[in-house]
Amino acid sequence: MSSSGRTTIYDVAREAGVAASTVSRALSNPRRVNAVTREHVLKVAERLGYRPDPLATALQTGHKATVAMLIPDITNPHFFGAIRGAERRASEADVTFILSNTEESAANEENQIDRLSRSVDGFVLAASRMSDATTAALAREHNLALVNREIDGLPSAVVDSGPGSRQIVEHLASLKHRSLVYLSGPHQSWLAGQRWKALRAAAEQHGVRATRLGPFSPKVDGGGVAADAALVSGATAFVAHNDLLAMGVLRRLAERGVAVPDQVSVVGYDDIFGADLCVPALTTLSGPEDEAGRTAVELLLRKGSLSTAHPAPQRVVLPVHLVIRDSTGPAPDR
Amino acid sequence: MSSSGRTTIYDVAREAGVAASTVSRALSNPRRVNAVTREHVLKVAERLGYRPDPLATALQTGHKATVAMLIPDITNPHFFGAIRGAERRASEADVTFILSNTEESAANEENQIDRLSRSVDGFVLAASRMSDATTAALAREHNLALVNREIDGLPSAVVDSGPGSRQIVEHLASLKHRSLVYLSGPHQSWLAGQRWKALRAAAEQHGVRATRLGPFSPKVDGGGVAADAALVSGATAFVAHNDLLAMGVLRRLAERGVAVPDQVSVVGYDDIFGADLCVPALTTLSGPEDEAGRTAVELLLRKGSLSTAHPAPQRVVLPVHLVIRDSTGPAPDR
DNA sequence: GTGAAAGCGCTAACAG
DNA sequence: CTGTTAGCGCTTTCAC
Numbered sequence: 001m002s003s004s005g006r007t008t009i010y011d012v013a014r015e016a017g018v019a020a021s022t023v024s025r026a027l028s029n030p031r032r033v034n035a036v037t038r039e040h041v042l043k044v045a046e047r048l049g050y051r052p053d054p055l056a057t058a059l060q061t062g063h064k065a066t067v068a069m070l071i072p073d074i075t076n077p078h079f080f081g082a083i084r085g086a087e088r089r090a091s092e093a094d095v096t097f098i099l100s101n102t103e104e105s106a107a108n109e110e111n112q113i114d115r116l117s118r119s120v121d122g123f124v125l126a127a128s129r130m131s132d133a134t135t136a137a138l139a140r141e142h143n144l145a146l147v148n149r150e151i152d153g154l155p156s157a158v159v160d161s162g163p164g165s166r167q168i169v170e171h172l173a174s175l176k177h178r179s180l181v182y183l184s185g186p187h188q189s190w191l192a193g194q195r196w197k198a199l200r201a202a203a204e205q206h207g208v209r210a211t212r213l214g215p216f217s218p219k220v221d222g223g224g225v226a227a228d229a230a231l232v233s234g235a236t237a238f239v240a241h242n243d244l245l246a247m248g249v250l251r252r253l254a255e256r257g258v259a260v261p262d263q264v265s266v267v268g269y270d271d272i273f274g275a276d277l278c279v280p281a282l283t284t285l286s287g288p289e290d291e292a293g294r295t296a297v298e299l300l301l302r303k304g305s306l307s308t309a310h311p312a313p314q315r316v317v318l319p320v321h322l323v324i325r326d327s328t329g330p331a332p333d334r
Numbered sequence: 335m336s337s338s339g340r341t342t343i344y345d346v347a348r349e350a351g352v353a354a355s356t357v358s359r360a361l362s363n364p365r366r367v368n369a370v371t372r373e374h375v376l377k378v379a380e381r382l383g384y385r386p387d388p389l390a391t392a393l394q395t396g397h398k399a400t401v402a403m404l405i406p407d408i409t410n411p412h413f414f415g416a417i418r419g420a421e422r423r424a425s426e427a428d429v430t431f432i433l434s435n436t437e438e439s440a441a442n443e444e445n446q447i448d449r450l451s452r453s454v455d456g457f458v459l460a461a462s463r464m465s466d467a468t469t470a471a472l473a474r475e476h477n478l479a480l481v482n483r484e485i486d487g488l489p490s491a492v493v494d495s496g497p498g499s500r501q502i503v504e505h506l507a508s509l510k511h512r513s514l515v516y517l518s519g520p521h522q523s524w525l526a527g528q529r530w531k532a533l534r535a536a537a538e539q540h541g542v543r544a545t546r547l548g549p550f551s552p553k554v555d556g557g558g559v560a561a562d563a564a565l566v567s568g569a570t571a572f573v574a575h576n577d578l579l580a581m582g583v584l585r586r587l588a589e590r591g592v593a594v595p596d597q598v599s600v601v602g603y604d605d606i607f608g609a610d611l612c613v614p615a616l617t618t619l620s621g622p623e624d625e626a627g628r629t630a631v632e633l634l635l636r637k638g639s640l641s642t643a644h645p646a647p648q649r650v651v652l653p654v655h656l657v658i659r660d661s662t663g664p665a666p667d668r
Numbered sequence: 669g670t671g672a673a674a675g676c677g678c679t680a681a682c683a684g
Numbered sequence: 685c686t687g688t689t690a691g692c693g694c695t696t697t698c699a700c
Contacts, residue, residue, distance in 0.1 A: 340677095342676095342677055342678085343677065343678065343679095344677080344678095354677090354678080354679095355678095355679075355680080358678065358679055358680090359679090362679080363679095386678080387676090387677055387678070389676090389677080389678090390676070390677035390678040390679090391677080391678055391679075392678095393677080393679095394677080394678050394679045394680085395678085395679065395680095
């Protein structure tokens with residue numbers, strides 16, 4: 001064993017009576033080595049407990065077998081699904097998974113990318129706060145894949161809020177609601193924009209009046225203000241930007257003695273953990289967030305591999321469905 | 335810029351008219367370089383957009399500025415706090431954070447440690463499933479810190495279930511409960527053992543009869559069986575191994591028409607997200623899980639730094655407190 | 669099919 | 685204080 005204490009390729013080479021390059025080949029390029037010597041080398045490596053050093057390999061080859069995922073707020077249950085899916089996919093591919101919190105700041109995202117760029121093969125950007133232009137520029141230097149965000153020319157995996165929002169409106173319209181209010185999330189949030197757009201379009205189509213309020217902090221705490229604002233709007237259905245906000249709204253409505261769903265209906269997005277445990281259980285749009293995370297990693301890895309010539313970067317859209325629980329019901333009689 | 339496309343220390347050196355080693359020193363060991371040349375070098379580096387390559391640095395110095403956290407089940411909200419805290423601390427120290435799911439398997443933990451050992455400075459093991467012996471053996475080769483697990487000679491950060499369990503018993507005893515049942519978690523779980531031990535001791539002290547059932551799957555789904563088993567036990571207070579299980583128990587009790595807290599009281603551990611949103615809101619032991627994660631990283635980093643001679647590895651115990659909500663009440667009259 | 673040698677980008681003696 | 689040199693552990697030409 002070399003002086004450093006860990007077994008290197010040279011230790012194996014010496015012990016096996018071959019050159020280091022042969023060991024290297026035997027390990028990574030088996031067909032370029034005589035079958036017998038290969039077996040022998042492998043056996044010696046095994047016996048010596050040899051483990052390749054990923055850093056040295058990466059330094060030489062540029063292939064790091066590592067991806068990083070950037071999350072605006074690691075605290076937000078909204079992202080747990082995507083994180084989970086991404087980690088799983090990475091792990092399946094024997095790719096190391098780096099998780100980084102960007103604290104809802106675009107500048108922070110840029111910093112992290114800068115900091116990590118030499119250590120990873122690519123980045124998964126979840127609900128990125130950066131502008132299209134900045135992101136596109138970064139994509140020229142780095143390997144990027146987006147989750148719940150679409151930018152021309154970049155690979156992405158999004159949970160499809162369009163049809164989903166339509167489902168929400170149809171559900172509400174069928175319950176005779178004539179007006180809804182969208183309680184929107186952060187202004188920079190691409191998702192919030194998409195959801196509102198789809199909601200409004202569907203509402204118009206179904207003769208439902210739709211208005212938007214906010215932005216609100218997309219957390220349980222934001223629900224207080226949001227609920228109060230929604231109540232004065234006079235709408236009978238409240239569509240919250242996400243479940244966290246919806247839960248906060250439910251709580252505030254309970255405090256104020258407003259009956260759900262008898263007086264107002266409440267809908268969320270995401271179907272996060274707890275959405276079925278709160279009371280009333282939340283009607284919400286359930287999307288395969290974990291699939292989105294998984295797919296983004298997939299796209300990253302696929303782009304990295306030199307297997308085939310690759311066509312246009314992929315844009316994957318994942319289907320959603322509305323889960324109807326107890327927070328929505330017939331519109332109250334006037 | 336060198337052929338590879340990225341700016342290296344040599345590019346900076348050439349451009350600044352100094353040797354590469356001088357650039358290296360100017361960047362990492364500023365006081366060993368003339369102030370004027372240092373300024374000059376820094377300026378050139380800035381202008382060329384130089385970014386050090388962490389891999390090359392690590393290969394040379396052995397210092398990777400990276401830690402990995404191993405989690406039995408990334409899906410389980412129980413761990414979110416610890417993950418969050420650990421990520422935060424790492425990020426503050428400019429240390430890259432690797433997250434790895436071990437799927438509740440000790441073998442998997444060993445594999446990951448093996449796989450990652452060359453790439454990281456140390457590991458945070460959360461609620462490790464490995465035996466004391468195995469862990470201690472690994473600790474001789476690797477830099478380890480434990481979360482919610484204690485092993486002689488290893489640094490650890492645990493949320494203190496002892497006093498916490500006592501608080502639970504005192505609370506229940508004061509409500510005139512004469513018997514409680516502990517719905518235990520996975521058998522390999524060190525935490526489950528600790529909790530039961532403390533619970534039993536406190537119960538004895540307060541003249542409360544304590545029995546243990548299980549193990550149950552510590553998830554919402556596990557609550558069904560657990561609730562049914564608990565009901566036949568005849569106890570008036572159910573203490574679940576964690577909030578997830580407690581929530582499942584609440585749900586099952588509601589299904590069966592058992593009134594909480596009128597007929598039975600339910601207590602959980604962890605105070606996870608949602609514990610205050612379910613109905614009835616869950617009485618639970620709240621511990622600073624994020625502090626535990628944060629502290630474990632802290633211990634890892636401290637051990638790594640060569641600053642001072644280090645005494646015995648630290649064992650940090652974090653205080654907990656019982657959050658009384660609506661799932662506990664006076665014992666029913668007989 | 670295998671060995672010798674160069675080099676990935678950086679740091680750390682050792683001279684000067 | 686600064687330049688030269690020698691690697692860290694691995695892969696990859698280029699000869700043989």
